[in-house]
Every structure is written in structure tokens, then in C-alpha cells.
Amino acid sequence: MNREVVAMPLIINKSEVIIKLEQDLEIYDKIFVLDNEAEFASSFIGWLKEYHCTKQIKIYLTGEAGDVGELPHYMMTQDEMNSILEFHRMYEFSDRICVFARNESYGNILNYVATGILSEEEVFEALLA
Amino acid sequence: MDKQHYDEMLSAINEPDTQKSLEEKKIFVFGHCNATEELVDLLLSRGYRPVAILDNNRNKHGVFYKGIPVVSPESLMCEDQENTIVCIVARAYAAMVDQLKRLGYRGAVRKIVDYNSFSEYSLHAETVVRMRARAERGVVAFNKLEKKYSDAFFVLCPFSALGDIYFCMSYLGHFLKKRAIDKYVVCVIGKACGQVVKLFDNCPVEVLSQRDMDEVIQGALYLQVNNIFIPHQDRPYVVNLHKALYKKCIPLEQIYCCGVFGLSPDVAPIVPQYFSEYTETEGVVEGKTVILSPYAKSVTALKDSVWEQIVDYYQKKGYVLFTNVVGDEVPLSGTKAIRPRIAELKSLVEKAGMFIGIRSGLCDVLQSAAADMTALYPDYCYCDTKWKAIDMYNISGWKNLVVKDDFIWEKN
Numbered sequence: 225m226n227r228e229v230v231a232m233p234l235i236i237n238k239s240e241v242i243i244k245l246e247q248d249l250e251i252y253d254k255i256f257v258l259d260n261e262a263e264f265a266s267s268f269i270g271w272l273k274e275y276h277c278t279k280q281i282k283i284y285l286t287g288e289a290g291d292v293g294e295l296p297h298y299m300m301t302q303d304e305m306n307s308i309l310e311f312h313r314m315y316e317f318s319d320r321i322c323v324f325a326r327n328e329s330y331g332n333i334l335n336y337v338a339t340g341i342l343s344e345e346e347v348f349e350a351l352l353a
Numbered sequence: 354m355d356k357q358h359y360d361e362m363l364s365a366i367n368e369p370d371t372q373k374s375l376e377e378k379k380i381f382v383f384g385h386c387n388a389t390e391e392l393v394d395l396l397l398s399r400g401y402r403p404v405a406i407l408d409n410n411r412n413k414h415g416v417f418y419k420g421i422p423v424v425s426p427e428s429l430m431c432e433d434q435e436n437t438i439v440c441i442v443a444r445a446y447a448a449m450v451d452q453l454k455r456l457g458y459r460g461a462v463r464k465i466v467d468y469n470s471f472s473e474y475s476l477h478a479e480t481v482v483r484m485r486a487r488a489e490r491g492v493v494a495f496n497k498l499e500k501k502y503s504d505a506f507f508v509l510c511p512f513s514a515l516g517d518i519y520f521c522m523s524y525l526g527h528f529l530k531k532r533a534i535d536k537y538v539v540c541v542i543g544k545a546c547g548q549v550v551k552l553f554d555n556c557p558v559e560v561l562s563q564r565d566m567d568e569v570i571q572g573a574l575y576l577q578v579n580n581i582f583i584p585h586q587d588r589p590y591v592v593n594l595h596k597a598l599y600k601k602c603i604p605l606e607q608i609y610c611c612g613v614f615g616l617s618p619d620v621a622p623i624v625p626q627y628f629s630e631y632t633e634t635e636g637v638v639e640g641k642t643v644i645l646s647p648y649a650k651s652v653t654a655l656k657d658s659v660w661e662q663i664v665d666y667y668q669k670k671g672y673v674l675f676t677n678v679v680g681d682e683v684p685l686s687g688t689k690a691i692r693p694r695i696a697e698l699k700s701l702v703e704k705a706g707m708f709i710g711i712r713s714g715l716c717d718v719l720q721s722a723a724a725d726m727t728a729l730y731p732d733y734c735y736c737d738t739k740w741k742a743i744d745m746y747n748i749s750g751w752k753n754l755v756v757k758d759d760f761i762w763e764k765n
Contacts, residue, residue, distance in 0.1 A: 331613035333593040339611040
């Protein structure tokens with residue numbers, strides 16, 4: 225495929241959701257961004273609701289990813305999700321943000337569940353580390 | 354730590370401002386991992402003794418490295434902060450600085466190595482601008498690559514390590530078959546990695562510099578193209594694959610098979626086929642020669658005394674000894690230099706009869722060699738996990754020996 229040179233859209237000004245994320249990184253130990261297309265997103269939410277977590281966690285999600293109950297969360301629009309994912313594709317801007325999004329370009333800890341190396345619970349616990 | 358980063362670490366320590374701080378202040382290092390241990394070794398060799406290694410992992414508190422304790426970062430707050438300096442070689446520099454700031458630390462912090470160009474743990478405007486420019490360069494570079502290899506699928510190997518390439522190629526064929534891909538290009542950093550690819554496959558190989566590879570990968574990720582794969586355990590991003598090691602020891606080969614490629618653990622690795630005969634065998638006595646491999650760019654070197662013992666032992670037994678060298682590497686005392694290409698190593702070792710090497714990617718290339726094979730493991734933990742290198746890289750069918758301070762070759 226011959227692709228034309230694609231000009232990147234200008235992302236100099238941070239969107240409001242990125243600013244919000246930056247502020248939340250001051251408060252929370254870990255932030256999970258759950259794209260509703262991601263496998264395991266709803267399983268993870270269900271598990272997290274029951275798990276006694278000693279860390280301060282917040283979830284950023286769109287409505288379809290699951291019922292978060294009392295978990296600290298921010299309900300995003302799809303545009304806001306796209307804004308975060310776009311930043312994430314530009315660089316890894318925090319090691320305290322874990323993005324659950326469909327991606328087939330590199331490996332993923334969730335592969336260990338599919339291949340029987342770890343259980344789903346073990347993977348979720350590892351992600352909180 | 355590879356040579357490039359080690360040199361960067363040396364330069365940083367040698368900077369006048371840093372030297373002044375090291376002389377005048379109490380030194381702490383942040384993040385207990387192999388790279389930090391190498392920093393500690395360097396500081397000790399210069400006469401500077403860190404007070405402690407700071408680490409968030411409670412399981413490591415109370416552990417010592419060369420008499421230096423691993424403690425919680427909060428311990429720093431008991432110190433006179435005006436007279437302390439925290440040195441960081443770990444990749445999470447910005448996150449660590451952020452943590453220190455949140456603790457209330459106001460002392461000096463020094464970034465010693467820029468370890469991973471994909472990660473900048475900051476959303477400051479200048480960082481965003483810089484990383485955007487980097488991704489933009491990557492988009493252009495990736496488009497150029499696509500024009501060169503039209504309609505190809507790209508396997509982008511982000512790290513220049515022979516072992517990583519070996520494991521990648523051991524499972525890549527299965528992965529590509531699963532995805533029904535038959536036209537592909539393997540992109541690597543450095544010619545040596547290209548030679549490892551060619552042991553397995555005659556596919557096109559594109560050799561890039563580290564910087565170009567990083568940018569191509571970022572550009573491709575940004576574009577969300579579906580014709581790439583990045584086969585690595587901790588690139589492009591810190592990738593949560595690594596976190597699995599906090600729960601369980603997963604050998605590196607299995608990380609590639611299952612974590613990276615998503616293949617079943619019972620999938621058999623592809624065995625390399627394209628070796629060639631080493632012809633300059635003058636001086637190699639069949640079955641009575643030892644090939645030594647003491648050098649590896651991404652592994653802490655063993656002490657000279659270890660190799661001296663080994664050389665002395667086999668000299669007394671009448672063996673001929675060679676040191677495998679590249680570039681300006683010097684053969685061990687009492688041995689001669691030998692410079693086979695990667696594809697020729699297997700035939701050389703099989704003729705020689707014996708190989709003893711520091712555990713490195715070169716050992717993976719020789720996995721199937723029919724000879725007396727020994728891998729020596731420096732005594733360190735894999736990254737920031739509790740697993741030893743021997744747990745992660747053990748080679749089946751070889752003698753795998755951990756070299757501790759009291760190592761005596763004869764007893765092994």
C-alpha cells in the first residue's frame with residue numbers, strides 16, 4: 225500500500241480531559257482508561273469492585289465499558305476517549321496510567337490469560353502493582 | 354545496561370556539576386534494578402558510596418546490595434535535603450521526580466540515563482511539543498518505509514539485543530501464519546541483529562539506527578496502521594507484560610511465545626537452519642579447544658578473575674583456548690582472538706568441542722550446538738523483579754552456573 229504522507233493534527237493545546245487526567249495523576253496512584261472495545265474491561269471493573277485495593281485508583285471510561293458502582297471514576301464521551309488514546313499513541317506520558325484498548329501491534333499481559341499462563345485475577349492484581 | 358547507556362551514564366557522572374554534588378552531598382539512588390546496581394558499582398569505583406537505594410517495592414526493603422540498603426523513598430525525608438542528591442537511571446524518571454516532589458523532597462535530583470525514548474512521564478507543554486515532533490518525524494519515516502516495501506507487513510524489533518531477536522524469530526513464523534501474513538520485512542537495529550534474523554529466514558531485513566527505529570515505531574503507532582507488529586517484552590511502552598513477573602516467574606522465551614505473540618505455551622520454537630561453516634580453523638584442535646565468550650553489551654561483566662581461573666584450568670589440561678571477539682574487544686590473557694560471523698559460530702563451537710560464555714544473546718544463537726556448553730550468569734535479578742537471571746534465561750541442555758563472589762571454576 226502506498227500511503228500519502230499524513231499530516232498529524234495539531235495537538236499542542238491539551239484538551240480538557242487531558243488536563244483533568246493530569247490533575248487526577250496528582251491525586252491517584254493509578255488510573256485505568258477503559259476503551260469499551262477492549263476485552264476484559266467489564267471483567268476488570270467487576271473484579272475491582274470486589275477487590276480490597278490499598279491504592280488510590282480511578283477509572284476513566286465511556287458508558288459501554290461497564291457499571292462501576294462506587295469506584296472513583298470519570299465517565300467520558302467518545303471524543304474525550306479518543307483524545308486520551310491519541311495522546312497515548314504519541315508517547316507514554318505516565319507509567320501510572322493503564323490503557324485497556326484494542327491493540328494488535330504489540331504484546332499484552334492479557335495474552336497470558338488466553339494462553340493459560342496466568343488467571344484473569346492474577347493479571348488484574350499484577351496491573352495494580 | 355547496554356554500552357550506549359553505560360557510556361551515557363559515565364558522561365553524566367563525569368559532568369563537573371554532578372561530580373561536585375557527589376563529593377559534597379549524601380547520595381541516594383532511586384529504583385532497585387540491574388541498571389541501578391551498575392550505577393552503584395560505578396559510583397563505588399569512583400570512591401562515592403550511596404547511603405541507600407530507594408525503592409517502592411516493600412519486598413525489597415532490608416535487602417542489601419554491596420552493603421547498601423534498599424529502603425522506602427519516605428526514608429529520604431529524615432535527611433537534610435539541602436545536602437542530598439538522588440540519582441536516577443531507571444526509565445520512570447519523571448514519575449520518580451513527581452513522587453519525590455509529592456513527598457516534599459526539595460533536594461537535588463539527577464537524571465543519569467535517558468533510558469527509553471517512548472516514555473516521558475510528563476504532560477508539560479514542552480514535553481508534548483517535543484514528543485509530537487518526534488511522532489511526526491516517525492510518521493514521515495514510516496511512510497518512507499512503506500514506499501520502499503509496498504504491501505509488506507513490518508516486524509519492528511525495537512531493541513538491539515541478539516537474544517531478543519532470536520526469541521522473536523523462534524516464534525514469528527507461527528504468529529505470521531496465524532495472521533495469514535506471507536509478505537513481511539523484519540526491521541532491526543544493527544547488522545548483528547540482522548544476521549540473527551537470517552539464521553531463520555531469508556526475508557528482507559531493514560537495518561535502522563536506534564533513534565530511527567524508535568521514531569518509525571512511534572509514527573506507526575500514531576497512525577494506527579494495521580500492518581506492523583512490535584515483538585518485545587517491554588517496548589514500545591512499559592507494557593504491562595512486565596508486571597506479570599511480579600506474580601510469577603515467566604522465562605523470557607515464554608514471555609515471547611505467550612505474552613508477545615499470544616501463542617500457546619506448547620508451540621514448538623522454530624529452529625534456525627541457515628548456519629554456515631567457519632573455515633579459518635587453523636589452530637582449532639577438534640574436541641580439545643575451548644571457545645570463550647566473556648563480552649556482552651547488555652549484561653554486567655564478570656570479574657577478570659573468573660575468566661583467569663577458567664583459562665588457567667583448561668591450559669593445564671592441554672586445551673587450546675580462543676576468545677570470541679568483535680570490533681576492538683581484546684582476547685583474554687592466555688587465549689587467542691577468533692572472529693567468526695554469527696552464522697559460523699555453531700560450526701566453530703562444534704569443531705572446538707567446548708563453549709563457555711557469559712549468558713547473553715550469543716548463547717541463544719548457539720542453543721542447538723552439539724558441544725559441551727556452559728552459560729555463566731552474573732548474580733543479579735531481572736529488572737526490578739525478584740527473579741534471578743538464571744530463572745529467566747536458563748538454557749535447557751547446558752550447564753547453567755551462577756557466578757557469585759566465591760565462585761571457583763574447579764568446584765563446578
